[in-house]
Amino acid sequence: MGNNSASTSRRRLLQGTAAAGMGVFAVTAMEGFTVRAADAAQGRPPREAEDNGGYGPLRPVTRTDPETGFQQTLELPEGFDFTLLSLSGTALGDNHMTPLGPDAMACFEGVEPGTVRLVRNHEERTDQPEAVPSGDLEYRYDPKGSGGTSTLVVQTDGSAPTVTDSWMSLSGTIVNCAGGPTPWGSWLSCEETTSGYGDGWDRKHGYVFEVPAHSDHQVDPIALTDMGRFVHEAVAIDPESGYVYETEDRGAAGFYRFLPHTPGQLAEGGRLQMLKVVDEWQYDTRTGQHAARPLAVEWVDIDDPDPAEAEENSSAVYEQGHAQGAATFGRLEGCWWGGGAAYIASTNGGDEGQGQIWEYRPGKGNGRMSGGTLRLVFESPDSDVLSFPDNVTVTPSGALILCEDTSRSRPALRGLTHDGRVFPFCLDPSNDEWCGATFSPNGEILFANLQGSTSGDPAQPSTRGRTVAIWGPWENGLL
Template sequence: MNRRDFTTALAMAAFAGLAGCTGRSRAAAASRPSALVPDPDGILDLPPGYRYRVISRLGDRMDDGHVVGDRADGMGCFPAGRGRAALVRNHELGPRHQDAGPFRGRDVATSYDRLADGTALPGGTSTLIYDVARGRVEAQFQSLAGTIRNCAGGTTPWGSWLTCEEDVTRAGNGVGRDHGWVFEVPAAARGLVDPVPLRAMGRFNHEAAAVDPATGIVYLTEDRPDSLFYRFLPARPGRLSEGGRLQALALVAGDDSRNWAGIDFPARAIRPVRWIDLDGADSAADDLRMRGHAAGAARFARGEGIYFGTGELYFCCTSGGAAKLGQIFRYRPSPHEGQPGERDQPGQLENFVESTDPMMFNFGDNLTVAPNGHLIVCEDQYTDPVDNHLRGVTPAGEVYTIGRCRLQTELAGACFSPGGQVLFVNLYSPAMTLAITGPWHVGEMQPAA
């Protein structure tokens, strides 16, 4: 047993008792209402023992003179020394969102792209420096400017945030440059960074990214109904700007994970995978997913949030599954991931959770792993009168409710402080960032029904 398998086995053994539950009991536990305490401010209901604080809002004046922009989406958290955390937060803003952006007529010298009148595009990232012990924001500032629809992304082991454009606008369509890229924002930056697109990581409708700290391989999701699941093999791990090779996941048997036309990939089933090289990763034609599927890559239903845990990663497919309510996949890399030996010991893809009821799980998006090993998943559905929730998922695949958003917006950007004491979450619009405290290290967080 290698190190990765041994670590995973220990984690699963800790929750072995949960794995003995029947499918019926799991469904019942997921669908029953949880004992959440109604929030008198009408923002977020939480279980007893959990509390939140609003630490940043749309329109707040930042230290650089700009304001907090709207449409707060994916977010990453980094240690910033002396008990502080740096939060790098995406803003999913496009050319038509100038009035909701951070600049409001102010000029910026460093911007990836501009409108015809010279105005910087409002998309990008903002950074918060948060004192975890004192529960207060020490600084806020814009850290990337001039991009479009920065949706999700991912943290890197070397201390940066990969922010991803969920947009493939071409130059000349109201903007000066092509979009559809990943950009890297160092968490230590204390102002606007040089906006350099990582072209070798592909031009497509990016959603999120996750890095395997053992290999430096980057895994990428795509928010399209016929999306692919990608990995980027860097020429030099940790030096993404130096290029590398982009590939798409293919199933050894089958070419579709969505279960829309029948159950081809049952819940809890595990499939070996292979990887297909993609040429022309920076194609202007927005055709990577079509060319990849034609070469044998598997289709996924709107790949969204992704997070690398202990030797394995999880990612959401928002509208996947026979009921089109969402799936969570778990990928365990090969012991020889990205090397020739992976053909003999391929990576394994599991349909970890597939929702059959909107009260169980409805349109999962960003996700993270809690200190106790459970997943925390943000819902972002706009198709049902039911509120969006924070859902917990045990290592046995049981789904339960942690929080309910009382505003008509999505939850996003879930990430934990370096010590695991605080869960940070964004409310998309009007943008807010919340700091939630509670017993996150407890083995079973499910509130009583």
């Protein structure tokens, strides 16, 4: 976290590429992934990067939360350290209890000098009638809703990051799994369920909500119904067109784009579409794919993005697109925009069922590729290499960090390098799910969540969710 020349160079790298949006994947990274994928297609399977991507062997580091006495051990490279920022089962600064299941999040420049803001989802899954409502009643989308988002103000100019304030910023939603940052400084929080009245809730669920990062209080929740009612996961926004790309976490899932009537004003509505591979009817991406081969795509309109039957049939939106020949993916989760493309994690896609990373690049002009191209850039050949990638983010150098959501021992934050090799950067010996990896705007701190329990009493979680901050000599390796 210091002011040495390496960290200064890292800041300059990030600032020099930030004009393209909320994180940039360098062109060299894209060329590297393409080359590595081509190697795989020729019988040379992807393999782990030597020396853990240049960071060397991992060693255990243990830190203790001073408020609760909770101890966390992470395995990190030499020179790296971490601190615990926030735990479920504790109160926020506004005295509301932190909801369970911290999941995806994003980091924004802070209002106060030397600070950043983390807007953090909570994948709270407690059913009715046991669910404990979140936030203030007047701001809840659903009076019974138990999830939402919390905002943390983090001081970053000291010896270690510290939380100086925190509050509920979106209340009364449920199962807020992933989402994504916008180029205009807000967080889009997505509900990963289509539950509703039949399950005891007072509102329909399955929507996207917008949370301005610089708001100092709970926002008025507005369900962005034109963006679809389905089992939402993540979103990524093309800063040039303003189109929003959306993933769906189901065994048979679609990849969507939302064309807003007014870019940047999502509440004004727009048109929802689903990806289709040109000249391929109901193309299935889950197995039998050829790495690096570009697939021309087009988009089919979803006539009813908010179908009345969505609660009983969570695939109601997907089925509209599939009936028009749209493509099927396996459990689409993480999605991040960078370098003119969206990078998408299929958690259990691939011949081994251990995960795929896809690139979607928008097209130009009126030709065959005008709808864009889809390309497989990485497919896990073995669970020891990569197992169930979930949330994904880009690094200042143009690599990827993949959050593993796997039952395999010691899930990792794994790097995916420019030449398409995977390595463990950070391991969790407690075997919890990694979520929400995101870098500070200057690129010096990596924030991430370990999810803990997603149901039960938020004041007494069986496993505490926790938010951590990690820093160290990033210049020693490939992230």
